Amino acid sequence: MTETTYSKGLAGVIAAESTICKIDGDKGLLSYRGYTIQDLAENSNFSESAYLLLYGALPTAAQLASFEETLLKYRVLDDALVGVLQALPRDTHPMIALQTVAGAHGSLSPVPAGHSEANVARSIELIAKFPLWVAAWARIKEGKDVIAPRADLGHGQNFLYMLDGDVPDEETGHIFDVCLILHMEHSFNASTFTARVVAATEAPIDASVSAAVGALYGPLHGGANERVLDQLETIPSVEATEQWVMDSLAQKRKVMGMGHRVYRAKDPRSYVLEGFLKTIAEKRGTNDNYEKLKVVESTMDREMRAKNKPIYPNVDFFSGSLYELLGIGTEHFTPIFAIARVVGWTAHILEQWEDNRIYRPKALYTGETSLSWKPVGDRG
Ligand SMILES: CC(C)(COP(=O)(O)OP(=O)(O)OC[C@H]1O[C@@H](n2cnc3c(N)ncnc32)[C@H](O)[C@@H]1OP(=O)(O)O)[C@@H](O)C(=O)NCCC(=O)NCCS
Structure with missing residues (x-):
């Protein structure tokens, strides 16, 4: 590639191959792993769509049961991370709190970078933990006790329950889960690209996901x-x-x-x-x-x-x-986006590691050349 192919903001530049998500912007089509978003919204559920994105195919009944069991196994709040959240100033933005706790999570039981069973498990763990951290911070921020997660509720239902202690009705739980499916993945958007760029340096998955949260925080992306x-x-x-x-x-x-x-x-x-x-x-x-x-x-x-x-x-x-x-406060909107998008981020990080190459675009230099250094007294 020569410098004449400069594209501001990398618009239109293809930076990697991917089998995760296809967007046809002209026709208004979106599909995950070959299934249209309408098909998934109508027929699938949170855990099945998350499995599809992570593993590349819809699960069998046994695979889905095992995946859901793993998600539930990780539906536990770590005291150390609740402590990290409690140490933050109360006016901390929820996305900063989430970014902090996601990064800190990596220090509890570090997993080295790379496409491994351990990182597939860590992906499922992050998907399970994100709603818990968001809900825990929402409570701590308001000076309230953190509500412990419940294993008998669906993924989204449990999150809504942890926000205010009320179990949402089935219709609300279903609609919320479908909203999560719709927001799980959207190809090389800024936060997903961030996740891949950080992962490509062989930084751990928690650090990559934490960086992605930072990218989503900006008003030009989430919000x-x-x-x-x-x-x-x-x-x-x-x-x-x-x-x-x-x-x-x-x-x-x-x-x-x-x-x-x-x-x-x-x-x-x-x-x-x-x-x-x-x-x-x-x-x-x-x-x-x-x-x-x-x-x-x-x-x-x-x-x-x-x-x-x-x-x-x-x-x-x-x-x-x-x-x-559905009774959800505006302050939760961007963190909810993250609860959904962490599925896409982790799927992309795993894909990045299958055939990794560090990202290194070039800049088109437009500054001065041929200047000579002068002693400080001779300047100005
Ligand atoms: C998303 C967005 C940044 C895309 O911007 P973009 O790529 O520059 O958009 P387009 O090239 O299609 O814009 C074509 C024209 O429509 C105008 N336009 C685009 N979105 C507009 C909007 N939401 N309201 C009014 N005018 C709009 C542009 O100003 C431009 O007009 P111009 O040629 O006279 O300058 C822009 O549409 C936007 O700011 N939308 C509102 C914010 C939002 O909803 N963001 C979430 C995105 S998921």
Whole structure:
């Protein structure tokens, strides 16, 4: 590759081969290991989809049972790590707390880098522990006692229970698990690429995953769904929504939850989330956000098509309003993304180690050349 192939932000650059996830941005298609996201959302569950991403194929009944047993075996909070969380200032951002505890986890029983049975086990352990750490920090942050995990609950159900001590109903547990499936994996996004870059140096998996949490923390990656909700709150009514969109476009203000770097069609995950939001909103008789969102979508469609720049809802467009109806506070939105995405991160780290090569792009140097050093007194 020559310096003339410079691509800002590595946009469009293929940096590795992968069999984990395929995105067709033009057609709006997403699949994990060959299965469409719609198929998995409709028919699979959290542990089965996690197994698929980690191992590359759907499990047999015996494999799934064993995988779920392992996930449960790791559903235990380590006192030492609760101690690490308790030592943090209470105003620590949940993603910083998660990044800290994920890194510290590596020091409890270090596993060296490399594609090994031990790192497959460590992957399952991290998938099991992430919700526990997020829930533990949510409690500690508010000065409350940490709630111990329960082995009789589903993966997502247990997380929601650990947040406030209430066991969510089956429908909420199911919807939440599907939301986790939708967010598990999305190819070479910033956090997954980070995980692979760190793992490629042969740093341990916990350090690689901890770095990925740091990448997801940034508002340009995680967190857009929270900002969609913030925007919806500033729109006084469903009737006022169209004008609000027109004003946003006139003032060149980004409409959150719309547009995507990769998709040039409606994000396939947003169809599933929209379906859940519509159902729950109708059941609860609180349709306002859903109706506002539909006006935002149709107005944006009309206006952006007219400019020949059509943009569509992304995964964040409906999810914040759905989480809100499920009783989940906005402060948990980005950590929930991490609880799901740790599956993709670990699958990618294991794949990276199957045929490892350290990442080393080049920079296009645009600075000075041919300068000569001068004594400090001769400068300025
Ligand atoms: C995701 C995002 C960064 C992609 O940006 P991008 O690749 O530059 O987007 P595009 O190339 O498709 O933009 C085409 C045009 O649509 C506009 N546009 C894109 N997203 C827009 C949005 N959400 N609201 C208003 N206008 C938007 C761009 O400003 C651009 O207009 P211009 O040519 O007059 O400058 C952008 O769409 C965005 O900021 N969305 C809102 C934040 C969000 O939801 N992020 C989560 C992503 S999963």
